[in-house]
Amino acid sequence: MPDMNDAESPHPVDVDGAQASPGGVVARNERALTEDQALERDAMLTHKAAYNLGREYHDQGKLSEAEELYDRALVGYEKERGADNLDTLRVVYDLGWVYHDQGKLSEAEELYDRARAGFETKWGVNNVLTFTTVRRLGEVYYTQDKLVEAGKMFERALVGYEKKFGADDLMTLALVYDLGQVYYARGELVEAGKMFERALVGYEKEPGADDLVTLGVAYNLGQVYYFRGKLAEAGRMFERALVGYEKERGADDLEALAVARDLGQVYHDQ
Known part of the structure; x- marks a missing residue:
């Protein structure tokens, strides 16, 4: 009986020892490939369903459930599409967002930074999702x-927001204010004052004075003025x-009382 690898064998030998025609082998392999593709499609549908359900839970504030589903989806997306695929990176971003909302800052930082690097490579620094991720990392x-790292991220994100949405857009103004907060925390009062002044002018237009x-x-700008004398x-x-x-x-609101206290200090110092 000829060996299955014998050069004189006219056809390949099937796994059960019977000779198989080339057409039969091709057909069987095509069926197997089709089945594998179907399984892969089914797997991706499962991963996508987990991701979409995670987003629903996230929107509802069910953060633990959202985390579990995003984590599950991420494993699947990484396996099926690769770690640097854009769909995978979106899951990375959203999982980082859930960690952020839960106060898991180290985990959020790691995932935001991974998403940022991936978005920059795929889309460039001026893409909306890129500089939104940069802002969240900040x-x-x-x-x-x-504070140094936060300032760098906010400054960089601000360029993107101004270019995409305009200097007076509410999202841009919120970032201007956040950057002012960073400068204030770093003791950079002149820079903080500029940011707060700009934010104040914009907010007076919308949502109103x-x-x-x-x-x-206005209160924070007053604090900057106070510490600058x-x-x-x-x-x-x-x-x-x-x-x-x-x-x-x-008049009895805590914030109103805090402002009244600080105003009294100004009167005292004058």
Whole structure:
């Protein structure tokens, strides 16, 4: 009986020892390939379903459930599409976001940084998702008191937001304010003042001068003026914030009381 690898064998020998025609082998392999492709499609549908359900849970504030599903989806996406695939990177970003919302800052930092690097490679630094990820990474750094790193991320993200949305867009102004907070925490009062002033002008247009967000910016700008020795300007900001807080929240509100205390200190120092 000829060996299955014998050069004189006219056809390949099937696994059960019977001779198989080339057409039969091809057909069987094609069926196997089709079945494998179907299984792969089914697997990706499962991973995508896990990811989409994770997003639903995330939107509902069910963070533990969202984390579990994102984590499961990430393993699947990495296996099926690769670690650097854009769909995989989106899952990485959202899992980082869930960690961020849960206060798991080290884990969030790691995933945001991975997503940022991937988005930069695929789309460049000026893509919306790239600089949004940069901003979120800055938020994580700020919360961890990594102020130098936070400043770099916010400055970089600000360029992208200004270019994409414009200088007066509310998302841009929020980032301007956040950058001012970083400068303030670093003791860079001149730079902080510039950011707060710019944010204040923008917020006065929208959402308006009496909005609580605007009042908060005015109060923080007053603090910058105070520590720079500009007592008259500080007093004006504190007075404005106090009137607004009392109107919106009442005289006994904690924030109103804090502003009243600081305004009293200004009067004392003058």
